[in-house]
């Protein structure tokens with residue numbers, strides 16, 4: 001599986017492998033020197049750390065390299081931020097970022113009090129202390145704002161659904177082809193690309209099939225627990241849907257697709273949407289061999305049946321070539337009828 005940094009399209013010039021010893025990553029002086037050397041070689045301004053390291057290790061890297069250090073959590077939060085459609089999602093992300101920064105700032109503060117941070121990071125104990133207090137106040141304020149929004153949202157939800165038309169949410173991981181399918185079903189022209197997370201904000205549109213379709217932002221695998229709330233808030237819209245259409249990329253390995261299906265069911269459960277009728281569509285079939293697609297279809301059918309309590313059916317489509325769409329729409333109607341039966 002590609003790492004997040006590669007998926008996002010960061011220009012990684014050099015990398016250093018950090019090994020684990022008794023369950024924790026070891027940043028020896030030798031490793032630090034290697035990082036500094038590589039940083040100097042390519043004149044890197046930013047260093048990305050992919051495993052989650054304790055604040056002390058991060059600070060040691062900052063001290064040694066004098067570069068900006070960003071970790072996977074902050075990177076994911078940036079992705080979520082560009083995807084965040086609602087004020088609630090933005091606040092959740094801001095809360096997660098402040099929460100993630102607090103231990104680091106606390107560590108910087110401790111270092112500074114001990115006089116261990118000469119030069120670069122030594123903004124002075126007073127300045128760091130002030131920033132730390134500010135961050136804590138910010139966290140408390142954001143929490144209050146979020147609570148107010150939640151109360152208002154619950155009231156509003158009762159009054160929404162003006163059109164009375166059923167709503168289908170296209171869900172799935174980045175790059176599965178959600179926007180391509182959305183455009184096909186609704187005759188829209190939203191931007192698509194093979195760069196993940198092109199879908200910046202969810203769009204609802206009327207298909208000519210008698211239902212509304214919503215294109216949602218992509219799911220993410222292995223989201224760090226501390227920012228999971230922020231991630232879920234970007235998926236809020238899914239809760240409004242009558243039927244879910246989970247789109248998967250059939251060109252990926254079966255093992256990975258199955259893992260995605262399982263994680264999708266956990267995510268749906270956590271946003272209280274597991275008990276919605278769900279149709280699964282295997283996309284990009286024109287790129288996958290006939291035998292391969294049949295094997296994947298058969299295995300996935302069983303997996304979907306076991307993880308989605310309201311699984312309705314599995315379709316094979318090519319959103320790009322417009323293949324298998326009628327059959328998929330039939331399954332969607334079956335799902336809508338099933339919903340009405342409940």
Ligand SMILES: Nc1nc2c(ncn2[C@@H]2O[C@H](COP(=O)(O)OP(=O)(O)OP(=O)(O)O)[C@@H](O)[C@H]2O)c(=O)[nH]1
Nearest residue numbers: 175176177178179180192193196197198199319320
């Ligand atoms: N071969 C093939 N490519 C497809 C198909 N559907 C979509 N694609 C390509 O897959 C890439 C991603 O498509 P998008 O529709 O942007 O995917 P998305 O799921 O909306 O992606 P995010 O916005 O990142 O969440 C684009 O390059 C599409 O042209 C298909 O049926 N066959």
